[in-house]
Amino acid sequence: MCGIVGYIGKKNVKDVLLTGLKALEYRGYDSAGIALRNDDEIQIIKNTGRIKKLEQKINQTKLIKATSGIAHTRWATHGEANITNAHPHQVGKITLVHNGIIENMEELKTKLLNKGYEFKTETDTEVVAALIDSYLDNDIIDALYKAVDDIVGSYALGIISEDDKEHLYALRKDSPLLLGIGQEENFFASDLTALTDYTNKFIFLEEGEIAKLSQNKIELIGANHTQIAPEIKEINIEESEKGKQGYEHFMLKEIMEEPVVLEKTIKPYLNNLDLLPDLSTYKQIHIVACGSAMYAGLIGKYLIEKYAGIPCTAEVASEYRYKNNIYDRKTLVILVSQSGETADTIAAMREAKKQGITTMAIVNVKTSTIAREVDIPLFIEAGPEIAVATTKAYLLQVALFSLIAFKLAKNNLENPDKILKDFEKIPRIVKEILDKRENYKEIANQIYQNENAFFIGRQMDFAICEEGSLKLKEVSYIHCEAKEAGELKHGTISLINKGMPVFGIITDENLRDKTLANIKEVESRGAKTFIITTDKLKTSDKDITVPNTSAFTVVLEIVPILQLIAYETAKLRGCDIDKPKNLAKSVTVE
Numbered sequence: 001m002c003g004i005v006g007y008i009g010k011k012n013v014k015d016v017l018l019t020g021l022k023a024l025e026y027r028g029y030d031s032a033g034i035a036l037r038n039d040d041e042i043q044i045i046k047n048t049g050r051i052k053k054l055e056q057k058i059n060q061t062k063l064i065k066a067t068s069g070i071a072h073t074r075w076a077t078h079g080e081a082n083i084t085n086a087h088p089h090q091v092g093k094i095t096l097v098h099n100g101i102i103e104n105m106e107e108l109k110t111k112l113l114n115k116g117y118e119f120k121t122e123t124d125t126e127v128v129a130a131l132i133d134s135y136l137d138n139d140i141i142d143a144l145y146k147a148v149d150d151i152v153g154s155y156a157l158g159i160i161s162e163d164d165k166e167h168l169y170a171l172r173k174d175s176p177l178l179l180g181i182g183q184e185e186n187f188f189a190s191d192l193t194a195l196t197d198y199t200n201k202f203i204f205l206e207e208g209e210i211a212k213l214s215q216n217k218i219e220l221i222g223a224n225h226t227q228i229a230p231e232i233k234e235i236n237i238e239e240s241e242k243g244k245q246g247y248e249h250f251m252l253k254e255i256m257e258e259p260v261v262l263e264k265t266i267k268p269y270l271n272n273l274d275l276l277p278d279l280s281t282y283k284q285i286h287i288v289a290c291g292s293a294m295y296a297g298l299i300g301k302y303l304i305e306k307y308a309g310i311p312c313t314a315e316v317a318s319e320y321r322y323k324n325n326i327y328d329r330k331t332l333v334i335l336v337s338q339s340g341e342t343a344d345t346i347a348a349m350r351e352a353k354k355q356g357i358t359t360m361a362i363v364n365v366k367t368s369t370i371a372r373e374v375d376i377p378l379f380i381e382a383g384p385e386i387a388v389a390t391t392k393a394y395l396l397q398v399a400l401f402s403l404i405a406f407k408l409a410k411n412n413l414e415n416p417d418k419i420l421k422d423f424e425k426i427p428r429i430v431k432e433i434l435d436k437r438e439n440y441k442e443i444a445n446q447i448y449q450n451e452n453a454f455f456i457g458r459q460m461d462f463a464i465c466e467e468g469s470l471k472l473k474e475v476s477y478i479h480c481e482a483k484e485a486g487e488l489k490h491g492t493i494s495l496i497n498k499g500m501p502v503f504g505i506i507t508d509e510n511l512r513d514k515t516l517a518n519i520k521e522v523e524s525r526g527a528k529t530f531i532i533t534t535d536k537l538k539t540s541d542k543d544i545t546v547p548n549t550s551a552f553t554v555v556l557e558i559v560p561i562l563q564l565i566a567y568e569t570a571k572l573r574g575c576d577i578d579k580p581k582n583l584a585k586s587v588t589v590e
């Protein structure tokens with residue numbers, strides 16, 4: 001997803017902007033650019049590809065002595081990934097960078113063309129610059145409010161106005177933007193990782209506020225020029241949490257962190273389940289998220305329905321937000337999101353809140369939009385997750401759902417104390433599983449030259465397959481499909497070819513033989529099968545097994561194996577593991 005950085009101060013503006021963009025690289029992008037300004041001019045330099053290519057171009061350019069600047073990494077939405085469409089964009093007296101999607105850009109563009117504006121790019125961003133410029137008379141604040149009143153869509157904007165040499169401007173709707181406070185310098189950025197080298201004091205810009213930044217001051221201005229008192233948050237990210245710490249990729253580092261962050265996340269609740277929200281009064285639960293977060297929710301659905309008997313759905317946010325959802329007063333909507341900035345998940349949350357429905361969120365980034373707007377925030381303690389493919393955050397989302405289901409079901413369980421002990425053992429068991437990384441390299445060796453793979457299972461095992469399939473496909477580009485094991489023979493089995501990898505997940509004693517039969521079906525058609533199960537349900541010495549623990553915890557043992565298989569396979573295929581093509585870490589646009 002696009003990244004935005006802005007700086008005004010005495011440091012080398014180019015260096016601050018590039019440092020910020022490099023910290024945002026993990027968000028995914030296909031072009032980048034900066035705009036430098038001083039009293040006399042505005043200089044724009046852009047390039048396609050990685051930031052180091054932009055940096056080379058900048059270093060070959062005679063730069064102005066800048067006093068402020070804005071910068072951007074673009075993840076193409078309107079218009080292809082080329083230099084023309086890269087940000088910043090300049091129209092008239094306005095130069096800006098933008099994250100988001102302007103849904104009514106064509107309508108606005110027509111109006112501006114009729115006013116005599118000309119456009120050089122295919123982007124919605126250039127239309128925004130022209131729109132602001134068209135309203136600019138002697139007060140940029142009025143011009144900004146008039147412009148955003150015309151806009152339908154999402155935006156985070158960082159703006160230079162030619163007439164105002166002392167300030168940068170920033171404003172947002174749906175897309176995140178925050179301000180950084182320095183000593184005789186100030187900043188803005190899409191997320192705080194871009195600024196932690198320079199400050200630990202932040203202001204999270206709210207919708208409807210315009211930030212006016214000078215070297216010595218940040219003003220927040222509301223509609224009709226009201227001054228808004230900023231709420232300053234001090235946030236420190238450990239240096240250690242930001243780098244790869246010697247691992248080759250962030251994805252591997254984050255998988256290897258799982259025992260520690262599991263312990264950190266679940267321990268407080270194991271000591272006191274009352275710290276978890278009591279969901280027993282709800283009559284139905286809608287779990288709503290995107291991607292892996294939705295698959296974590298799918299596991300939550302199976303566990304809550306099976307062990308707590310509360311009707312539960314797990315739905316994709318981009319569908320949920322537009323469908324006619326059946327609520328009653330006793331409905332709970334649970335959002336799941338690592339970043340807390342996924343546009344569709346935010347929209348689903350806001351839709352539920354508009355209907356007066358209680359919302360809860362399992363979220364990692366404590367300062368995110370979802371964390372700040374939801375009724376009941378529940379935090380995982382994953383720390384910053386940089387790799388685009390989520391691993392530790394997904395595992396912790398599942399862990400919280402397991403604990404929620406366990407709390408709901410506890411009084412009806414035969415052996416709650418044993419299950420509690422299983423939870424206590426999990427971080428150590430996961431560590432032991434991760435230590436067997438060589439086993440998973442061996443599996444990767446057997447599949448990395450395939451172009452297709454299947455993951456099959458029943459009930460919660462199918463939900464695990466969904467994430468195993470997504471993980472492998474998004475980092476290795478092998479086309480993977482998760483399928484309900486019993487459903488294969490209704491069409492999909494026609495795709496099974498000789499040597500095609502099929503992973504079978506078996507954790508439920510009552511479903512073991514059924515899934516095993518399905519695995520035999522594909523084996524008889526030439527598939528190369530890999531069974532991942534528990535030592536108690538083992539079907540042969542070939543199986544990959546994990547210690548047999550309760551249904552609430554065994555999923556936490558299987559997932560790291562699938563994550564490492566995906567990682568090792570992608571490595572053998574020479575993929576860009578931390579920044580897979582076309583993907584973004586946080587999809588802040590629809």
Ligand code: AGP
Binds near residue numbers: 388389
């Ligand atoms: C997972 O590996 C993907 N990066 C993606 O599916 C992600 O889970 C999804 O975009 C949701 O992101 P969120 O958790 O930040 O809302």
